């Protein structure tokens with residue numbers, strides 16, 4: 273069975289031959305240049321590696337602790353370490369975890385290949401026994417890496433499909449975790465995975481980050497800079513908070529997706545792209561389309577597969593297992609793992625978790641710091657009391673799902689009456705009118721202004737105010753869409 277193998281090596285001549293031979297056997301090899309980066313990757317919930325080979329000597333005892341900890345929450349993971357002596361000196365006389373093999377650093381390439389193949393077999397055997405269990409009742413499978421409403425076979429199919437995926441869900445539900453997981457199951461698993469948060473930056477910055485620029489393209493562009501699309505070549509890009517992307521930029525993104533090529537700002541060259549696009553949002557994009565703040569054509573481009581991740585309060589059976597997993601994730605070596613008491617678990621099950629898994633994670637981190645439930649018991653009680661007296665947060669409208677398994681997920685409530693602010697309603701209505709006029713006139717602004725019986729300057733001012741055009745950057749407004 274093809275596996276994902278992490279190879280930790282800082283020298284090309286060490287990892288290149290091994291990578292080639294493993295890739296010849298259809299395995300995906302992910303090369304990491306240093307130990308801290310490798311440990312970080314292995315701790316990531318989206319990591320699906322079954323074998324990790326440290327082609328460098330582990331010297332810090334702290335790293336050995338971390339590795340042991342990773343092995344305990346990733347029971348399939350097989351670890352191969354090279355050491356100065358074929359005995360684990362870094363483990364300071366302690367017996368290493370059963371899945372850790374320590375070899376002498378002078379081992380030859382052929383012998384190392386055999387050990388890696390053997391480790392792949394051992395990981396497969398352990399995963400196989402888990403898969404047999406899951407065949408009995410796939411839906412009930414307790415998947416440690418994501419909401420149990422999505423089975424591993426479903427996610428593998430979507431991951432392998434290499435099509436755009438739109439992820440919907442409230443903040444903190446695990447959209448990024450899901451995106452990383454889809455990537456890990458895809459043929460692009462050992463290629464770059466980049467994320468850009470479209471809401472966190474002003475639109476000009478999002479544009480230059482995504483598409484890159486050439487030296488001199490604008491004030492401050494002192495050197496050429498490739499955009500994320502270019503850096504992610506061969507891999508995957510996650511456009512987080514796509515619902516917050518400026519409408520003008522949406523047009524440009526659409527063009528890039530349609531043409532499969534990108535033109536850095538200020539440049540004449542175009543770069544052919546081979547990047548899988550995943551997008552995530554907590555917004556109701558259907559509504560955004562209605563009010564003219566999201567382009568329908570872009571929506572259909574991104575929405576080949578649509579996954580709605582339900583909020584944590586709609587998958588309460590996952591709260592306790594997730595809490596226990598998050599406690600383990602954040603424990604430092606030598607820490608005593610707090611045992612969650614029954615009354616505390618009961619309280620956790622009553623709470624609605626508006627911040628979803630992120631909020632649960634923060635609570636578990638606090639618990640590890642305080643080492644006492646008592647200190648946060650009252651906070652949780654007050655939060656429950658508060659949520660009883662307040663209205664539920666507004667949720668995104670349920671949208672159709674492309675897969676039967678996804679359709680089985682609890683549907684989220686419609687976002688009725690989410691816009692209570694009159695000024696916002698007026699702003700959105702105005703934006704819709706302006707955009708319609710621009711669409712009709714193929715983005716000829718003079719004609720669009722005339723169509724709306726508006727003075728041209730007043731029209732431009734409105735475009736600016738609504739964020740539909742940059743102050744100086746008129747050239748990037750699409751003339752044809």
Ligand SMILES: Nc1ncnc2c1ncn2[C@@H]1O[C@H](COP(=O)(O)OP(=O)(O)OP(=O)(O)O)[C@@H](O)[C@H]1O
Nearest residue numbers: 317417418419442443444445446447448449629630
């Ligand atoms: N199934 C899971 N197992 C373990 N941790 C999880 C899981 N889902 C989410 N998390 C953790 O919860 C936090 C929030 O997850 P993530 O960033 O994926 O959510 P999000 O929906 O993308 O959030 P936002 O909308 O704010 O971008 C992260 O620290 C992540 O590691």
